Amino acid sequence: MEKLKSMVPDALKEVVGASSADDILSTSSSLLRFFLALPDFHLMTRDLVDPERCVCGKNKDAALDAKQKGNRCFSTADFSGALTFYSQALILAPFDARDKDKNLVSVLYVNRAVVLYKLGFKIECLRDCNRALQISPGYAKAWYWRGKINASSENYEDAMADLHVANLMETSLGGKRQIEGEMKILQVQFTRTSGSSTQHDENIFRISDEPHEGKVKSIVMPHKGRGMASTGEIPPSYLVHSEEPYAAVILKNCRDRYCHYCFNELPVDVVPCSSCAIPRYCSEHCQLKAGGGRTRNNLEEVGLHVEVPIEIENHIRKVASENGEENILEHFPEHRHECLDANWPAVLPHEVVLAGQVVVKSLVQRRDLVEIKALDLSYSYTELAVEVKLELCIYAIVLLVCLQHSLSLELPVNPYFLHQVIIIMCQIRLNSMAIIRMKSSDLNAPQNPHRKFSSSEGASASTIEQVSVGQAIYAVGSLFNHSCRPNIHAYFLARTLFIRTTELVEAGCSLELSYGPQVGQWNCQDRLKFLEEKYYFQCQCRSCSVVNLSDLVLSAFHCVHPHCSGIVLDTFDIKSETDKLKQSRHAGDIYSLEPYVQVEKLGDLYAGELDHSALEKSYSSLRASVGYCLKCGSRCDLQSSRLMVSKALGNIKRLRDEIARKELSSSLLSKALESLDQLRKMLHAYNKSIAEKALTYRVLKGNKFHVNMSKLHS
Numbered sequence: 001m002e003k004l005k006s007m008v009p010d011a012l013k014e015v016v017g018a019s020s021a022d023d024i025l026s027t028s029s030s031l032l033r034f035f036l037a038l039p040d041f042h043l044m045t046r047d048l049v050d051p052e053r054c055v056c057g058k059n060k061d062a063a064l065d066a067k068q069k070g071n072r073c074f075s076t077a078d079f080s081g082a083l084t085f086y087s088q089a090l091i092l093a094p095f096d097a098r099d100k101d102k103n104l105v106s107v108l109y110v111n112r113a114v115v116l117y118k119l120g121f122k123i124e125c126l127r128d129c130n131r132a133l134q135i136s137p138g139y140a141k142a143w144y145w146r147g148k149i150n151a152s153s154e155n156y157e158d159a160m161a162d163l164h165v166a167n168l169m170e171t172s173l174g175g176k177r178q179i180e181g182e183m184k185i186l187q188v189q190f191t192r193t194s195g196s197s198t199q200h201d202e203n204i205f206r207i208s209d210e211p212h213e214g215k216v217k218s219i220v221m222p223h224k225g226r227g228m229a230s231t232g233e234i235p236p237s238y239l240v241h242s243e244e245p246y247a248a249v250i251l252k253n254c255r256d257r258y259c260h261y262c263f264n265e266l267p268v269d270v271v272p273c274s275s276c277a278i279p280r281y282c283s284e285h286c287q288l289k290a291g292g293g294r295t296r297n298n299l300e301e302v303g304l305h306v307e308v309p310i311e312i313e314n315h316i317r318k319v320a321s322e323n324g325e326e327n328i329l330e331h332f333p334e335h336r337h338e339c340l341d342a343n344w345p346a347v348l349p350h351e352v353v354l355a356g357q358v359v360v361k362s363l364v365q366r367r368d369l370v371e372i373k374a375l376d377l378s379y380s381y382t383e384l385a386v387e388v389k390l391e392l393c394i395y396a397i398v399l400l401v402c403l404q405h406s407l408s409l410e411l412p413v414n415p416y417f418l419h420q421v422i423i424i425m426c427q428i429r430l431n432s433m434a435i436i437r438m439k440s441s442d443l444n445a446p447q448n449p450h451r452k453f454s455s456s457e458g459a460s461a462s463t464i465e466q467v468s469v470g471q472a473i474y475a476v477g478s479l480f481n482h483s484c485r486p487n488i489h490a491y492f493l494a495r496t497l498f499i500r501t502t503e504l505v506e507a508g509c510s511l512e513l514s515y516g517p518q519v520g521q522w523n524c525q526d527r528l529k530f531l532e533e534k535y536y537f538q539c540q541c542r543s544c545s546v547v548n549l550s551d552l553v554l555s556a557f558h559c560v561h562p563h564c565s566g567i568v569l570d571t572f573d574i575k576s577e578t579d580k581l582k583q584s585r586h587a588g589d590i591y592s593l594e595p596y597v598q599v600e601k602l603g604d605l606y607a608g609e610l611d612h613s614a615l616e617k618s619y620s621s622l623r624a625s626v627g628y629c630l631k632c633g634s635r636c637d638l639q640s641s642r643l644m645v646s647k648a649l650g651n652i653k654r655l656r657d658e659i660a661r662k663e664l665s666s667s668l669l670s671k672a673l674e675s676l677d678q679l680r681k682m683l684h685a686y687n688k689s690i691a692e693k694a695l696t697y698r699v700l701k702g703n704k705f706h707v708n709m710s711k712l713h714s
Helices: 002-007 010-017 021-036 039-049 060-075 079-092 104-119 122-135 140-152 156-169 173-189 284-290 310-320 350-366 386-406 415-431 524-535 549-553 571-587 612-620 638-661 666-682 688-703 709-713
Strands: 216-221 225-230 239-243 247-250 433-442 462-473 488-493 496-501
Touching (some): 002 039, 010 021, 039 386, 060 079, 060 104, 079 104, 350 386, 350 415, 415 462, 433 488, 666 688
Antiparallel strands (some): 247 462, 433 462, 488 496
């Protein structure tokens, strides 16, 4: 991108930078003509679209090399290493490649199944055996290990049938003897009670209730444009909306850990795309929905050396058949249009790839190339910085050229189509939603994807954090506006968006969720800065336009009097709150202290002073009260307090660093605990830093380090 930007003449850069939304067509046309006439541009884009230059395709030699490494790990009982290499080989192996006289992919699935069996993953082992048999129904080793896993699960009827088929398929005398020996052992254990394998119910996590029809409608608001509002009273925790994404893409840094379709965490038996080496899926269902279809096997070519009973033949067909495709045919295959031996889906930023999905879906659904239909969403172009506008236009040109080469459709690269792509990319920048997963991490142990946790392990050693794993655009869900104190909450099950109310919503009220920062998490100035830089609006929600307790206490100091629970504000916080008061005075509002945190739960923070006259008196002189308690008026030496807080936070940070390195010393632990006590004395009880730093102590106490915690704390 930097090289392409450097090619643009300064005069053309100025034209693009000064352009408005009405000028997109003319300015982008000039940029398009410039690049299409530039030989270096065509050389650079060729690397993105030329199949012969693709580095994301399958590679038999690389797959065989990974397979050999897996074999060596298996021979030394390094089963975790073998699992990693066999999975890597599956990602790289061409679907029709042969390993001696067998299909390479089938061999790799069986090899991985054996490793999974050794590691204790029985269900995953069974799934890999089934995958091998769906490709090569006559593979004796796959039937043998399927029988072994069914027998270990006491599913004796299927186990006997599996071993029977394995014996029929096996051609070597030694192999037949081994299978017959297993069958004799199993016959002793066999009972008439039919075993049943545990099936995964895809509806188990589904929400039981449906969004109430007619409760939500689109409206236009003076300061926020289009949004969503309630048509009637909606109770708390009510499901008001659910929706599948119009288009979605996984973030590049999450490709190795999360499913490329549903965005759930990948299991140990990851399923690769059959045509390229980019996506990983959690199941065949997600693989097929994404468009990464598999080559069908030919059941008629299964070589049976002898006649078999009809029930055995039916068993073969049942196991080796592919099911569930009939429900996926009408689904838009997002990955199919990126899986054509091209580098651009792996190289371009995820927002650009997401725009490509929107463009292709629009063209495919309309079944012509007359126009690309942009989404019915707002967008911001005029307010963008010069460099951002230039980058956006260049990416749109590159994407259009890539789609022209990648699609079977003859997509024209002209100014009108480019104009539409730029608008789509602007809409994605402003309206796309991050698909979130909750991640639990042990602060003391290294991450191990194959680790099994025992019930005796305490939860106090873990932290829960939100992780963005994907980006998606929703036709309706993207219309909900922001509030720093939202009345609805958005969450995801797989890729489906669900929106619920967090409080009672009156009829006609705007339904607003948080775009990231919320009251109690960030202070007001940081929230305003983030929203303006990322979403180009000045937030005027009910928490950014009035004084509220959460913003006051978030970074406040403690009053110097130990028995006073008043707030001491620093200069930065004073400015933020006085700005709110100026806006309130200008708008004619009443000075209000909106209790986002229930006042009665804050003890006597403002006991006896919650009438408007007292608040007006307190806040009218906020500018002169830097470093003074807002309750009793006592002065705090902020300069000294800041230095002591900085030193205390440094001690706690060093403690956390030592915890991560497993080098905990009793002297640093003692010093960190003293620092935590100092923070409690200097900072207000509801200061955010108190809660964050106190977590360190709770983690230490829960993990029982080799230091006598109770003695040190006393």
